[in-house]
Amino acid sequence: DDLSFHSLSEHEQISILYLLYLQYNPSAWDKFWNAAHSNAYQKMAFAKYRDQFIVLARNVTALRMERLSMLLQHFFCTSQRLYKFPFASNGVSIKEGMRAVQREFLAHQPIRFETVTRLFPNTQQLMMNGDNFDWSLERLVKFNHKYDVDAVLLQEICITFTPQYPAEEADGRHAHAQQMDDAAAEKEARKRLRKWRASKNIARLAKLGWVFVNPRLLRRVAFEPLPQLPFLFVFVEHNAPDENAPLYRTYTRKVLGRPASISTRTPGYSITDSDAYSRDFTADGHTRMSLSHSVADGPKMSPAVSQDGYKRRPSARLS
Secondary structure, three states, X not given: OOOOOOOOOHHHHXXXXXXXXXXXXXXXXXXXXXXXXXXXXXXXXXXXXXXXXXXXXXXXXXXXXXXXXXXXXXXXXXXXXXXXXXXXXXXXXXXXXXXXXXXXXXXXXXXXXXXXXXXXOOOOEEEEEHHHOOOOOHHHHHHHHXXXXXXXXXXXXXXXXXXXXXXXXXXXXXXXXXXXXXXXXXXXXXXXXXXXXXXXXXXXXXXOOEEEEEOOEEEEOOOOOOOOOOHHHHOOOOOOOOOOOOEEOOHHHHHHOOOOEEOOOOOOOOOOOOOOOOOOEOOOOOEOOOEEOOOOOOOEEOOOEOOOOOEOOOOOOOO
């Protein structure tokens, strides 16, 4: 039951948050262990409790995070280098700590995958809320570039659009609005991917082994050859009128729900992953000759291109 965390008392919720904080920050644990005010039996009891929590966290293979409290959202969405436990100072009451979190809390922030995978290293399936997902996909791309593929066991990310708990949780009320059905959730996911212009990162994730089963379900399928455009494009006239131009629908367009597009590109695009590249640049480093392939008329060569396929340089004038 995803209401189980909210059924706990405030002291119990803060205790769980403190265990998460100590597990991620060894320096904070050393500071607690060396504190003069802690007795030996208190240290041993807390150490045993912490060890049990670590064993439990390591046995987690599926994690549900579609409904997080304000405290947990603040913890998982904040960089751990900048996160400060709000109840660490002596003499800080629960109300004062909660007010401090409310002042720093920002709703609809993306969850940090490095925090989740470090606390729960054996997690393979992650269910999270769409309001806590980076729809530009930039964070997921950087996460895969930063961490070794074999070291991360995460295989699947499922996104839901369950209403989050309100930020004003002090009044004790919770949101019980209904979750979107699958069709509405996929439509909303496509809308957000388009809004954040994620088409390039969708292709980058596919090269990294992550594919969209549908717009709200990501699955890691390891590295596989990417599908290529039909070989027929080599023989058709790319500058033909719209009614005769070939139509194609790439993997990215399928994920975003876009219709088939008219091919206006010429063969020989750069295969580099750079954003800034010229339309006339090819993989061999030379400038592509301007060709218009046609079966009937044969290739037409631009007057600015020599017979070897390179652009002519303007001849130097002799004074």
